[in-house]
Amino acid sequence: MSYTFTILSPTDTPLFAHEFGTCRSGGDGVARFTASERALNPFILHSALDIVEEVQWGPSSSSGSAAMYLKHIDKYQNNFISCWITGANVRFLLLTRPRDEVLGLGSGAGGGARGSLAGGRAGLGGNAGGVYNPTSPATEEAVKNFFVDVYEAWVKTIMNPFFHVGNGDVVKSPVFRARVAAAAKKYL
């Protein structure tokens, strides 16, 4: 199972992007996207931003505060998008791509990734058919824990007085990237 994680500013500028694969039971942590999929990912993420804008204000019956974790918000072909929005309206988008074999499709376009097939199936809520269910509590919990870890690292990044949050400064720190990778390894 492969993931692309992007951080976008409130004005839709990408501030950080990271690709990785699942490390659960057999996966080796390397993303497996074909070149065409990799080119398509940014388009999918940006189109999901429209949905983020709609959902971010919470259901109209809410008392005036909404959760930061917006859970699973969009699906495009085989790609599932979950979102976490910070207090300052910075968006964390996680694009999940379960392997085609898991979904029962026979195509070899995924590059024959048998290793991450085992990782994809075993890491999710024990569905008998082996189909990826993004709304299962186990998946949501795992993604939420990942987002919480990244959010902590993010708050530490913006506390830096030289990091201009409103101006769309890109995060260049390798330490931040290492933190995101460690959180991914731990939860996803």
Next chain:
Amino acid sequence: MSGAPNQAPGLRYPSNKKTIYDRNLNRSKNAELSRAAFAYLFVEMISYAQKRAKNMVDLEKRLNDQGYPLGVRLLDLLLTRSANPLGAIRPTRILPLVQFIAQQLWRHLFGRAADSLERSDAVPGQFMLYDNEPLVNQYISLPRDMSGLNCAAFVAGIIEGVCDGAGFATEGVHAISVADQEGEEKAGLWPGKTVFLIKFKPEVLEREEILGRG
């Protein structure tokens, strides 16, 4: 720079290999800051702004700009430190947002909640936040020719940063001393009483209405 010329290029780490990512966010939660240190710094900030400002409006604007990035950062920091970090929530309507400012933000900055919060009847989308004795003004004395200046413009900048960060664009947050505007009797026992006028943009009010109707 005193580094040796043949040092390896790239990120340099301090000798104990700890970066800012290793610092705990809650480490300074209950930390106290010396008031004298703040007063000294604030006085320097005002003179820095004053050297470059052309008139009083510009000076207030510069103080406002100095406070703005603080507001953006404090919003996330205070939300992280709020009661239940894993179930983190953020304000999505105007009223909880201004209440958050009056209670959490004020308590974090000044150790007490703001004195009162009112919504204006005359002007829609305008809120007034009263502070009887702003800490920042305590050690500032204004010369008579600048009596219209209120250095709480710095705090107004912080408020503006919080509102803008949360997605509620404002047309400006102004700090006005009550004694100046409405006369000495209104100010009563508090000669330094300041009102912060927060005016939200029309788009924000429209969105509130649409969301309210549901």
